[in-house]
Amino acid sequence: MSIPRRFSSVHAWFQARPTFALVMLAISLMALPFLVGGGLGNSWVRVLDFVLLYMLMALGLNIVVGYAGLLDLGYIAFYAIGAYVYAWLASPHFGLHLPFWMVLPIGAAIAGVFGVLLGAPTLRLRGDYLAIVTLGFGEIIRIFMNNLNAPFNLTNGPQGINLIDPIGIGGFSFGKPFVLFGQTWPPTYLYYYLFLAFTLLFIVIAMRLQDSRVGRAWAAVREDEVAAAAMGINTRNVKLLAFAMGATFGGLAGGLFSAFQGFISPESFTLWESILVLCMIVLGGMGNIPGVILGAILLTVIPEALRYLGDMQRAAFGQVIVDPADLRMLLFGFALVAMMLFRPAGLLPSRVRKREFAARDGAREQEQSDLYDARA
């Protein structure tokens, strides 16, 4: 990852003291919700939780898009499947209240199965064709969720499913406020630590995967599928594995979302969510974990921060001229275009991608996979 020069001495200082850096990082991560909650208000702790949830999704999608080079525009479908499975197995909707340690893996596994089901027939398509098929799949799942309240009520249609059980261990529930230091803290604080644990786990898995035999196979398939097949890689299985693994991550994140919100409806699983997660990866730097993390933070926090535009307008003009919610998406669109025009490799590009972009001017002839193809 690239570090701006003026930070490099600080960076080196920390690099020389890895234990100290790790302890500092751990302490700041532990203290973060209290700092944020104290400084900006409790609603921002909730934003923090969503940052972590999106990070989970982005890390999962990064396996599919960043590692294996398969463009997936329907990723939110797997998140939706995980969320709905959790809601079915742990809410009054069917009267089932299974514990989360059973429900989360089931949801993740079902999402993974759907990943294989979608991937098996479509993975021989490449590039933007695959993108469109996955997009169609995402829409199909959403339309079914929206309409499967008849003839039997599976999803409760557009109203969604309510009163989903919060995550609890024994008698301890993450869904209730807790008392610490003589003060009562809302459940968003507890969920922060839970999500943080999952995020750290995902990061470790994703990093280990990248350096594993499978990870190298993914990179090979991404760079040149024909050459990879010639090297003895079973490209179909390798791509399916990426799809299934990304879907599993997505399903798990969906289950957590379901428990955290306590309410889900098809509205949470639109195409724009898929695009948002994809943009996090692209913005941060595809295939690079620090980049993906940065992308998830930026794209979750910035839209929230833009809510203040309403107050700013009121202060400046005495009234809200443009609804900040409308303005947010507009600015988001501009940011996407500007990003691609001025920094197409992302904010923190991976070393490989950076080399690809740098080499483009010199050696443009190089044959690469569809997605990364520099069109001569």
Place this chain on the structure above:
Amino acid sequence: MDIFTQQLINGLVLGSIYALVALGYTMVYGILELINFAHGEVTMIGAMVALTVIGVVMGAAPDLPGLMMVAAGLLVAIPACMALAFGIEKVAYRPLRRAPRLAPLITAIGVSIILQNLAMLVWGRQYISFPPILPHNQHEFLGAHITDLQIFIVLISLLTMAILVLLVEKTRLGRAMRATAQSKEVAELMGVNVDRVISATFVIGAAIAAVAGVMVSAYYGLAHYYMGFMLGLKAFSAAVLGGIGNIAGAMLGGLLLGVIEALGAGYIGDLTGGFLGSHYQDVFAFFVLILVLVFRPSGLLGERVAHRA
């Protein structure tokens, strides 16, 4: 009333609109291999601009015949969309012509978001109704009803497609477009100004999209800042169904998709024993898309891209 004939007619009318939008996708894809995500939004802008103009004309000269008002709307909407597409191509796609493929796809999504939200700021969140200025007489036809409006839509679509085919087959610009689609390098060597051809492709596609936008809003009697999104997806499916990059394919794919949708929505309830209803209409386009891509990735009439899929 014969339900089958009725659904067939409805499907063909809707399908001719899909076909018009699909043409824009297929022409751009044929030359740049880019899914121009913003095309659906260009269609929406066309409808919105035309509706605004129609509103103004109605206020100024309420005695004009309805067709004249719609023509006035089209006369403003078409150049507006052409200018818009020209700008989009110049700002968001041209600088990325040599970038990795994902880059222009992302800017296309970005442009799409921008246009949607600009439209929402300008025209508001509510549905805008298309004034009932066009004749709505019903005719009996093979045991089904067909309205003046439906006939009008099909005629305009056919006319637009005929003009496009003439343009592509008979003019210098059309020849340059076909050459560029085959090979940009060779076309350039032959003296074709490739940048100009690409611009022209976007602009022509946008002009057709404006016509489609006006007709779709006349057909449903509504326009909405979000209408371009689903329309765009379906039109793209239609383009893939017919064979992307192939102009005749886009027309065929559009008509077929319209018919499949209408018949599917009409019969799905009976076929599944009432399990699935007509509100699954939007699903058909995607099922068709997935099936086509899996079993015949080059589409019904396409051959050129077969090796790529």
